[in-house]
Amino acid sequence: MADHSPLIEVKNLKKYFKVPSGMNHAVDEVSFEICRGQTLGVVGESGCGKSTLGRTIIRLLEATDGNVYLHGEDITHVKGHQLKQAREKMQIVFQDPYSSLNPRLRIESTIMEPLKYSGRYSSKKKMREEANRLMELVGIDERLRQSFPHELDGGRRQRVGIARALALHPDFVVCDEPVSALDVSIQAQVLNLLMDLQEQMGMAYMFVTHDLSVVRHIANDILVMYLGQAVEKAPTEELFHRTLHPYTKALLSAIPSTDIHKPMQRIRLKGEITSPINPKPGCRFAARCPYAAEQCRQPQQLTEILPDHFVKCCRCREINGL
Numbered sequence: 650m651a652d653h654s655p656l657i658e659v660k661n662l663k664k665y666f667k668v669p670s671g672m673n674h675a676v677d678e679v680s681f682e683i684c685r686g687q688t689l690g691v692v693g694e695s696g697c698g699k700s701t702l703g704r705t706i707i708r709l710l711e712a713t714d715g716n717v718y719l720h721g722e723d724i725t726h727v728k729g730h731q732l733k734q735a736r737e738k739m740q741i742v743f744q745d746p747y748s749s750l751n752p753r754l755r756i757e758s759t760i761m762e763p764l765k766y767s768g769r770y771s772s773k774k775k776m777r778e779e780a781n782r783l784m785e786l787v788g789i790d791e792r793l794r795q796s797f798p799h800e801l802d803g804g805r806r807q808r809v810g811i812a813r814a815l816a817l818h819p820d821f822v823v824c825d826e827p828v829s830a831l832d833v834s835i836q837a838q839v840l841n842l843l844m845d846l847q848e849q850m851g852m853a854y855m856f857v858t859h860d861l862s863v864v865r866h867i868a869n870d871i872l873v874m875y876l877g878q879a880v881e882k883a884p885t886e887e888l889f890h891r892t893l894h895p896y897t898k899a900l901l902s903a904i905p906s907t908d909i910h911k912p913m914q915r916i917r918l919k920g921e922i923t924s925p926i927n928p929k930p931g932c933r934f935a936a937r938c939p940y941a942a943e944q945c946r947q948p949q950q951l952t953e954i955l956p957d958h959f960v961k962c963c964r965c966r967e968i969n970g971l
């Protein structure tokens with residue numbers, strides 16, 4: 650029977666950075682859940698807080714406020730042994746497989762590192778066997794296992810990054826732009842590998858990207874971020890077919906249409922991007938929004954406008970004729 654309880658639950662998560670001119674609200678009250686075997690795509694422009702969100706959830710950064718629950722257990726501030734356990738269950742695949750791999754470690758040793766750290770293996774032989782199993786799982790040829798990272802191409806390096814992330818059987822994986830540094834011809838192979846592994850192992854993915862065609866292919870649900878906040882969240886096809894937030898409409902209009910009968914009208918945003926440092930309480934998109942009005946100066950709530958379709962825009966019903 651399918652398990653519909655959330656594997657990972659994020660509630661009102663905030664991550665602020667202190668900067669000389671004030672506080673950068675990099676992640677501001679973001680909430681969502683992901684169930685086992687499901688993928689949440691997180692999209693938005695550069696600097697909107699996607700990576701900070703992922704890193705805060707898996708405890709690479711300390712949350713300013715809010716909570717993260719893994720299998721229902723609050724792991725936001727756990728320490729010591731509990732933190733080690735939580736970290737093993739939550740892993741990350743980085744964008745640039747080259748800079749995230751130690752150039753002096755051979756591939757096999759790279760994959761054995763987390764196995765060593767876990768203390769779960771009684772001998773080097775057992776660790777090596779497990780590393781070999783992992784390399785086979787991600788399709789790294791036996792002849793490449795003693796190579797150094799610089800001897801592999803980008804796609805194979807990313808396979809190593811994936812094997813390393815999966816070494817301790819995580820339940821939740823943040824995939825932070827895992828294919829954007831790769832050639833287009835290799836991207837599909839790595840995406841298919843991630844999807845196959847998810848099917849076999851049942852992990853939940855948070856898939857960070859600015860490439861909307863990638864996310865449409867891989868995600869069950871999509872969360873759109875703008876300057877640290879979630880502005881729209883819906884199941885993937887619902888979001889593409891019934892886009893409700895003015896920012897998401899602009900974002901999707903940038904994807905080239907494959908339907909010659911429905912050419913997409915590109916919406917070009919004008920106006921200044923609001924600063925994430927000490928932002929005012931109203932809608933952060935208002936300065937660039939063609940529908941901005943007086944009421945947008947008020948704090949906005951993420952509201953369920955249609956079943957399972959949430960939007961943070963007080964004019965949403967009006968501008969979409971709902």
Ligand SMILES: Nc1ncnc2c1ncn2[C@@H]1O[C@H](COP(=O)(O)OP(=O)(O)OP(=O)(O)O)[C@@H](O)[C@H]1O
Nearest residue numbers: 666673675694695696697698699700701702859925
């Ligand atoms: N260590 C840090 N100290 C101060 N500010 C930071 C730090 N890390 C990120 N930021 C700021 O937090 C905000 C969100 O950055 P983040 O890298 O999470 O965005 P992103 O959406 O992942 O961008 P990209 O797609 O370019 O990776 C930005 O304003 C960034 O300048």
